[in-house]
């Protein structure tokens with residue numbers, strides 16, 4: 001019995017090692033030196049380079065709902081010990097690490113093209129960080145990946161239709177791709193008026209995601225989730241000053257300071273700022289029949 005267990009552990013380790021070599025070999029085969037020139041414009045944006053050092057601190061409040069979100073991720077992806085997971089736009093690897101720790105898949109790869117972000121993923125346990133844009137990563141149809149995740153990152157990726165096709169090609173039957181995206185353009189954060197008004201004017205990425213995913217050969221299912229978190233007022237102001245989401249990059253220092261004054265007034269009674277973050281889950285499953293066209297839900301979700 002004990003010998004069987006030891007043998008199983010050795011087998012799992014050897015399998016992981018082989019898969020890791022296979023996945024690490026991929027960027028080498030594709031030519032890592034080409035990487036920089038292939039980066040899409042948005043990716044070279046200085047936003048993630050400038051916030052990388054503070055990213056984990058800025059998003060620490062996600063710990064408040066990590067357990068609930070992980071449960072929902074597991075429900076959507078139906079994770080198994082044999083799964084090989086790619087966390088696309090995985091950033092500093094926080095969620096890759098949580099998935100690896102909680103569900104113990106064969107391998108969790110964190111894919112992100114920003115070195116300043118992925119360098120923090122190298123400190124995280126049980127994951128394989130890969131510095132590469134997702135568009136290039138999914139080009140290999142021989143990938144052993146069984147589940148893909150993109151949390152808070154799909155809006156940065158180029159040419160979604162090609163991406164879905166590439167992912168469809170490399171997934172086995174039963175393989176899944178889970179997209180988690182803000183359901184309200186991040187408007188549930190207590191922003192000051194100027195930011196809130198600006199966010200309200202932006203076209204909903206949700207609507208186009210909805211349409212384009214239903215035009216794929218995947219079986220699509222969707223759900224909305226709300227999670228609660230609490231941020232101290234001072235931390236919230238630091239996050240605003242640090243432009244914790246990319247949309248804040250366009251506001252000047254003066255506008256941010258003005259906004260903080262406004263919030264200091266409106267939030268004056270509370271030291272802690274409670275927030276409800278709204279997320280939209282889109283699960284794409286490769287079934288044994290191509291089901292395009294998907295039945296379109298009558299009303300797409302409203303942000």
Ligand SMILES: C[S@@+](CC[C@H](N)C(=O)[O-])C[C@H]1O[C@@H](n2cnc3c(N)ncnc32)[C@H](O)[C@@H]1O
Nearest residue numbers: 043048089090091112114133134151152153156
């Ligand atoms: C909002 S962060 C989300 C990070 C992580 N998924 C999380 O939830 O903590 C978005 C990430 O997408 C990455 N990203 C942007 N364009 C990308 C691309 N073309 N391929 C892969 N990742 C990309 C950024 O570098 C950034 O780390």
